Amino acid sequence: MADHVPLREPTYLILTALASGPAHGYGIIKSVDEMSEGRVRLRAGTLYGAIDRLEQDGYVAFVGESSEGGPPRRYYRLTSAGTSLLRDEAARLAANADLAWSRLGVARP
Amino acid sequence: MTNAPTPIAPCPVNDRMLTWLCRHLDGIDPAQQHEIEVTTRELIADRRGVAKAIEVASIAALSIRLRGRRAAGQPAAAWLQGALLGGVILLGVVAVETWAEALGSGAEASTRLAAVLAALCVSCGAAVARRGMPLRGAALASAGIVPHLVELHGGDRFFAAFSAAAVGVLALLLGSPSPRRSRHGSVAFDTALVIGIFGAAAVLGSLHAVGVASVVATGVLPALLVGLAVLDPRFGAAAVVLWGWRFIASEPGGLGRALAGLTDDQDPLVLMTRWLVMAIGVFIAIAVTHRAVRRSLLL
Numbered sequence: 001m002a003d004h005v006p007l008r009e010p011t012y013l014i015l016t017a018l019a020s021g022p023a024h025g026y027g028i029i030k031s032v033d034e035m036s037e038g039r040v041r042l043r044a045g046t047l048y049g050a051i052d053r054l055e056q057d058g059y060v061a062f063v064g065e066s067s068e069g070g071p072p073r074r075y076y077r078l079t080s081a082g083t084s085l086l087r088d089e090a091a092r093l094a095a096n097a098d099l100a101w102s103r104l105g106v107a108r109p
Numbered sequence: 110m111t112n113a114p115t116p117i118a119p120c121p122v123n124d125r126m127l128t129w130l131c132r133h134l135d136g137i138d139p140a141q142q143h144e145i146e147v148t149t150r151e152l153i154a155d156r157r158g159v160a161k162a163i164e165v166a167s168i169a170a171l172s173i174r175l176r177g178r179r180a181a182g183q184p185a186a187a188w189l190q191g192a193l194l195g196g197v198i199l200l201g202v203v204a205v206e207t208w209a210e211a212l213g214s215g216a217e218a219s220t221r222l223a224a225v226l227a228a229l230c231v232s233c234g235a236a237v238a239r240r241g242m243p244l245r246g247a248a249l250a251s252a253g254i255v256p257h258l259v260e261l262h263g264g265d266r267f268f269a270a271f272s273a274a275a276v277g278v279l280a281l282l283l284g285s286p287s288p289r290r291s292r293h294g295s296v297a298f299d300t301a302l303v304i305g306i307f308g309a310a311a312v313l314g315s316l317h318a319v320g321v322a323s324v325v326a327t328g329v330l331p332a333l334l335v336g337l338a339v340l341d342p343r344f345g346a347a348a349v350v351l352w353g354w355r356f357i358a359s360e361p362g363g364l365g366r367a368l369a370g371l372t373d374d375q376d377p378l379v380l381m382t383r384w385l386v387m388a389i390g391v392f393i394a395i396a397v398t399h400r401a402v403r404r405s406l407l408l
Contacts, residue, residue: 004408011408025148044149045167049174052137053408065140074144085408 004057007089011050013040015059015078015086022063024073025051051076059085123153123165130168135176145171170340177341177405180287184342184402191346191398193243193284197235198347199277199354200250201306202326203270204232207257208310209322220260227257231274232306234281236299241286247278269323269358276354327355335394338401345398352394356387 007015010032017023017031029042054060059082063075078086101108131146149168153161180190204227211224230253238246254274261267313321331348338345 007408025144026151029148029152043164043167044145044152045164045169045171045174047148048141048145049171050408052175053178057408059408071143071147073147074141 005088005092010042010046012089014050015082018078019086022075022077024075123161127165130172134172136179173340177343187342187402188346189285190287191343192280192350193286194343195347195350196277196280196284197239199273199351200231200235202322203273204228204306205310205322208307209313223256223260227253232303236302238281240299243281243284243286247281251278272358273354280350327351335397338397342398342401345394345401348394352390356391
């Protein structure tokens with residue numbers, strides 16, 4: 001798993017979007033948009049390219065299809081390996097951030 | 110009173126392209142293809158022209174990326190499959206130039222016959238190699254090009270034709286075919302490849318613009334391939350073959366002569382600049398391919 005850290009930002013945000021529960025593609029895109037306050041806008045091609053890779057590597061799994069009045073949508077969830085990967089990456093980013101704050105001599109905001 | 114939003118005009122070209130792209134995503138089951146199409150339609154529902162086209166382009170990029178990922182998951186495979194693609198393109202260019210020469214020149218009957226034979230064998234060899242039989246393709250192209258090279262021996266075009274054929278055949282021998290075949294029309298594509306080569310040659314021959322094929326093959330096409338290498342590293346490896354050939358063939362011994370101040374027919378500075386540009390092109394293609402291969406391993 002350490003081979004896949006660091007993650008690219010879109011991948012990190014996709015995993016983060018799935019951390020709170022299963023979601024479909026459009027839901028993930030909207031969630032990433034909200035979490036990043038509009039800074040990261042995933043294209044459909046980027047999202048499904050990442051999901052294809054994450055699914056192949058066992059970090060994300062297809063849960064099932066569900067329809068809420070519209071066309072049936074495919075839902076994805078984090079696997080336990082995906083949760084560990086996200087945790088590792090978050091810890092790495094936090095450690096780097098802590099390092100910077102300590103060197104700057106300021107408390108973490 | 111508020112202004113009503115301007116209705117967004119439907120764009121049938123984008124819609125049709127999106128449907129077609131989603132249905133041809135490599136290695137994706139139909140339910141997932143449908144999901145991708147639905148998501149993209151939701152995203153572009155309230156977007157206008159360019160934004161809509163960019164979203165559709167992202168699906169085209171996904172298509173290329175998936176194809177590359179499925180066919181060449183390992184770095185070595187990307188280089189080898191790209192080398193084969195470069196060899197096929199290079200032999201295609203040799204075939205176009207040779208056909209164009211045979212169709213347009215007022216050469217002797219034997220020269221023309223050798224050129225026609227070479228062009229036919231090289232274009233068929235490229236098609237055979239693309240179908241996953243690189244050894245047969247290389248043998249066919251070599252068998253056809255030898256009589257032509259014998260006819261050209263001593264002429265101005267000998268070195269360019271020889272080096273292109275040699276690099277093309279070598280790329281076929283070193284490269285490896287993609288383990289995945291297109292689901293649709295492989296035979297039709299190969300037939301179209303041979304006919305396309307002949308057609309391009311006929312047009313260029315009639316326009317007396319044989320050199321255009323070489324310019325496209327060594328300038329426009331490799332630049333395009335390097336751009337696509339971001340999505341599929343195999344394209345970058347193909348560009349390495351094309352620019353590598355041009356680097357070898359740009360001026361045999363020219364750099365040495367320029368450095369020694371021995372050139373009397375060309376400005377040494379021009380020769381060195383040309384050599385430098387070609388060297389930079391090869392370096393860029395290698396660097397882009399290497400980086401694309403490394404990026405393809407990241408999540």
